[in-house]
Amino acid sequence: MRRLALLLVPAIGLCVAGAAAGQENKVVLKDGPGKDKAMQCVACHSGDYLPMNSRFLDKAGWTASVNKMINVFGAPIAKEDVETIANYLAANYGKPPAK
Amino acid sequence: MSASSRFRSRRRLVSALSGAGTLAAFGALPRAFAAPVGSSGALGLAEIPDGMLAEQYLYALPGKVPLIKKTYRPPNFETPIEYFRTPITPNKAFFVRYHLAGIPQVKAADWALSVAGDAAGNMAPLTLAELKKNFKQAEVTAVCQCSGNRRGLFEPHVPGVEWGVGAMGNAVWRGVRLKDVLAKAGVKKEAVEVVFDGADHAPLPKTPDFVKSLPVDVALSEDVLIAFEMNGEPLPHWNGFPARLVVPGWTGTYWIKQLSSVKVMASPEKNFWMSTAYRLPRGLFKTPTFSSQLYSPNEPITAMVVNSLITSLRNGQRVDRGKPLEVRGVAWDRGEGIAKVEVSIDAGAQWAEAKLGKDLGRYSFREFALSVPVHGDGGRVVMARATSKSGETQVEKLIHNPAGYHHNVIQRIYVEVA
Numbered sequence: 295m296r297r298l299a300l301l302l303v304p305a306i307g308l309c310v311a312g313a314a315a316g317q318e319n320k321v322v323l324k325d326g327p328g329k330d331k332a333m334q335c336v337a338c339h340s341g342d343y344l345p346m347n348s349r350f351l352d353k354a355g356w357t358a359s360v361n362k363m364i365n366v367f368g369a370p371i372a373k374e375d376v377e378t379i380a381n382y383l384a385a386n387y388g389k390p391p392a393k
Numbered sequence: 394m395s396a397s398s399r400f401r402s403r404r405r406l407v408s409a410l411s412g413a414g415t416l417a418a419f420g421a422l423p424r425a426f427a428a429p430v431g432s433s434g435a436l437g438l439a440e441i442p443d444g445m446l447a448e449q450y451l452y453a454l455p456g457k458v459p460l461i462k463k464t465y466r467p468p469n470f471e472t473p474i475e476y477f478r479t480p481i482t483p484n485k486a487f488f489v490r491y492h493l494a495g496i497p498q499v500k501a502a503d504w505a506l507s508v509a510g511d512a513a514g515n516m517a518p519l520t521l522a523e524l525k526k527n528f529k530q531a532e533v534t535a536v537c538q539c540s541g542n543r544r545g546l547f548e549p550h551v552p553g554v555e556w557g558v559g560a561m562g563n564a565v566w567r568g569v570r571l572k573d574v575l576a577k578a579g580v581k582k583e584a585v586e587v588v589f590d591g592a593d594h595a596p597l598p599k600t601p602d603f604v605k606s607l608p609v610d611v612a613l614s615e616d617v618l619i620a621f622e623m624n625g626e627p628l629p630h631w632n633g634f635p636a637r638l639v640v641p642g643w644t645g646t647y648w649i650k651q652l653s654s655v656k657v658m659a660s661p662e663k664n665f666w667m668s669t670a671y672r673l674p675r676g677l678f679k680t681p682t683f684s685s686q687l688y689s690p691n692e693p694i695t696a697m698v699v700n701s702l703i704t705s706l707r708n709g710q711r712v713d714r715g716k717p718l719e720v721r722g723v724a725w726d727r728g729e730g731i732a733k734v735e736v737s738i739d740a741g742a743q744w745a746e747a748k749l750g751k752d753l754g755r756y757s758f759r760e761f762a763l764s765v766p767v768h769g770d771g772g773r774v775v776m777a778r779a780t781s782k783s784g785e786t787q788v789e790k791l792i793h794n795p796a797g798y799h800h801n802v803i804q805r806i807y808v809e810v811a
Contacts, residue, residue, distance in 0.1 A: 317452065318465035338596050339494060340466040348444030350550040359552060366665055368599025387444060 318342070328382030331375045338369060348387035356383040428707065431461040431471060433546050433557045437708045437775070437806030439791075441545030445555040456629055458485045463554055467491035468631065472559035477723055478704045480750065480758045481534075482562035484623050489631040490539050490560060490645065492603045492666075495594040499651050501627075501635045506574075506619070510588065510656030514579025521635050524619065527577075528569035533616055535641035535756035536563045536725045537648055540671055540694045544797030551797040558702055563725070563758040566639040568620030572613045575657060580613070583659040585685045587612035589638055592651035605647050606662035607640065608683055616641045616728075616756070619652060641756035642696045642728035644798075646671050661685045667693065673794050679785065680727070680799075696727035699787060700801040701734055701761070701779035710808045712773075718765045718808065720747065723758040724779035732782045734761035740774035740805065741789075747777070767810050775806040 318340040323329060335344065351359065357380040363369040364376070371379070428435030431449050440446065451459035451473070460470035468489050476486040505518040519527075538561035545555035554560075575587070586606040594602060611617065618639040621628060628634040633650030640647045646666075661667070672691040683693045701724035712718060718738055724731045730752075735744040750760025767773065780786040787801045 321448075321465065338600070340464050342448050342462075342464045345444040345448040346442070346464060346555050347552045348442060350442055351552060355552070366601070366669070367595070368597050370597070 321345075324386040326382055326386050328378040328385075331378045332382045334369070334371050334375070334379070335363070338363075338367070344383065344387050350389050351383070351387070352389045353380055353384035356380045356388060359383075428709075431473070431557045431559070433543070435708050436474065436558060436703070437706075437804040438543070438558070438802065439546040439548050441555050441557055442550050445545055454489065454631055456485065457489070457631060458483075460486065460488065461557065461559060463556065467494040467496070469554050470631075471557055472562055474559065474702070474704055476562075477559075477702055477758075478721070480563060480723060480753055480760050481624060482564060484564070484626055484629050484632070487537075487562040487564065487623070487629065487632055488539070488560050490554070491593060491650075493593050493595040493600065495596055497592050497651070498630065499592050499635055504635045504653075506636065506652060507654045508574060508578045508656075509654070510584075510658050512581040512584035512659040513575070513657035514581070516578035519574070521621065524569055524574075524636065525621065528573045530567060531570050531618060532565060532567045533618060533639065533641050533756060534563065534565045534754040535616075535639060536561060536697070536758055537639075537645050538562075538697055538725075540644040540646050540798045541796070543800035546800055546802070547791065547793060547797045549793075551795060553797055560645075563723075563753075564623045565625065566618055566620040567622035567625075568618040568636065568639065570615065571617045571619055571638070571655070572615070574619060574655070575613065578657070580609070580657055581659070584609045584657045585660060586658050586662055588654075588656040588658055588662045589647075589649040589652060590654040590656075591633070591637075591649045592653045601665040603649075603666055604662065604664050605649055606658070606667055606686075607643075607647060608685060609657070611640070611643070612657075644671075644694055644697055646694065661688070663688075670796070671798075672796065673798060677792060677794060678799055694798050697725070698799045698801045699726035699729075699731075699779050699781045699785045700724065701777050701787065701804075703775065703777050703804055703806060706775055706806045706808055708806050708808075710806075712767070712808050712810050714767075714770045714810050716767070718767055718773070718775065718810075719762070720765060720775055720777060721760070721762040722777055723760055724777075725756075725758050726779070726781040726785065728756045729781040729783040729785070730755040731759040731761075732780050732784075734759075734777055734779045736761075736763045736765060737776045737778075738765050738767065738773045741776055741803075744778065770810045773808050773810060775808060776803050778803050 321341040434440035452462040453459045463469040470489040472488045542560035588606040620639045638649045681695045703722040705721040734747045747761040747763035
């Protein structure tokens with residue numbers, strides 16, 4: 295977690311020049327296992343991107359999204375965190391199970 | 394009932410209405426029908442994802458009126474429907490769309506535009522004063538619409554910014570013609586594309602910078618501007634101050650904000666935003682082809698499809714018996730011009746032509762209005778269908794595509810006459 299915190303602080307400091315940035319504290323992500331790892335997402339974009347894309351992605355869909363962030367956008371997320379983050383997203387912002 | 398559960402039940406009602414097509418599907422509706430902010434179900438369209446609907450609300454960025462907040466960082470804000478009741482969208486209400494969160498405050502005095510590239514002659518960077526003074530100024534009234542406007546209405550949903558209907562606006566853009574600037578630099582005969590970069594950047598150096606290109610013939614067309622004014626005022630910061638590209642007819646992705654670099658190139662631009670993003674399965678839409686970008690099974694999105702928006706009615710609205718239904722809105726396309734807008738109040742069985750408003754130019758919103766007498770009472774399904782001068786018309790059924798572009802499905806607004 296220390297490594298994560300060190301990584302997040304400069305990244306956030308760099309990109310919150312925009313005036314809306316203070317407001318994004320209003321966005322509260324759901325509590326659940328893996329939330330700490332998922333908070334790496336907010337280094338580059340506000341947390342509202344997660345609920346915005348809910349609830350229609352399953353775990354495979356969320357895994358694809360996280361991998362896109364890493365492989366295309368260069369997010370410094372460790373490969374071993376992908377599963378944890380995708381599980382968190384699928385559980386909290388995923389497609390509801392079929393009835 | 395808590396605020397949130399009230400909210401949820403309304404949302405269910407709205408989504409129940411939006412999918413159904415027949416009058417028989419509707420039961421009694423609450424008298425005061427208040428949909429949540431930015432509900433597309435309230436406009437007789439499929440509903441945006443429930444997570445989005447719960448997350449969005451009105452919020453005013455500095456210099457803007459309250460807009461529908463989709464995301465804070467990067468900022469993505471949608472124009473509420475009431476601002477489409479006039480053909481020109483006010484600057485303060487114009488939608489905001491960014492891909493990358495690093496958005497500098499550019500001072501007019503510091504701004505310079507570099508014009509270069511392997512298929513261009515040499516030219517010194519232009520200051521804003523030089524741009525305004527050394528080239529003939531031109532104006533165009535044109536719709537700027539995000540490629541993914543109405544993405545949130547896709548069924549099944551696709552990931553991305555879950556826009557409702559307001560990722561668009563119509564403005565009078567004033568600037569200089571890109572072709573005049575390029576002529577000054579000199580365009581070599583081997584030129585294939587013109588590549589544009591703005592001052593925005595990503596928080597991380599590894600993220601691909603937002604860079605877009607146009608076919609050289611489009612870049613050299615009469616209508617493409619480097620604009621520094623919008624509706625008679627300097628561009629708002631959030632819409633590209635001090636200068637942006639204006640590509641009438643083409644989707645917003647090409648309208649680079651805070652334009653800083655123009656390069657004339659002899660080969661296609663293949664960064665992520667051209668080669669992977671903003672693409673459609675090849676041949677799915679009858680839009681212009683970007684021929685230098687056809688090196689994979691898909692093709693770049695180019696110009697807009699014909700579309701319309703009814704602004705005078707809401708799904709579930711009660712209308713007084715004995716009064717005509719007032720159906721009003723705006724229609725637009727890629728610049729062929731709007732030939733007609735037809736209106737139906739019986740779920741598409743019969744259509745009548747609406748009266749078109751003043752022609753503000755072929756790239757502009759065109760207002761339409763029709764006062765339709767209603768006989769009897771009960772439910773009515775109101776629709777509007779725009780057709781362009783090239784015969785293109787709005788679709789009954791969504792043409793689904795993976796990135797959620799070109800949604801121009803006809804609205805079906807249910808009103809209750811009583």
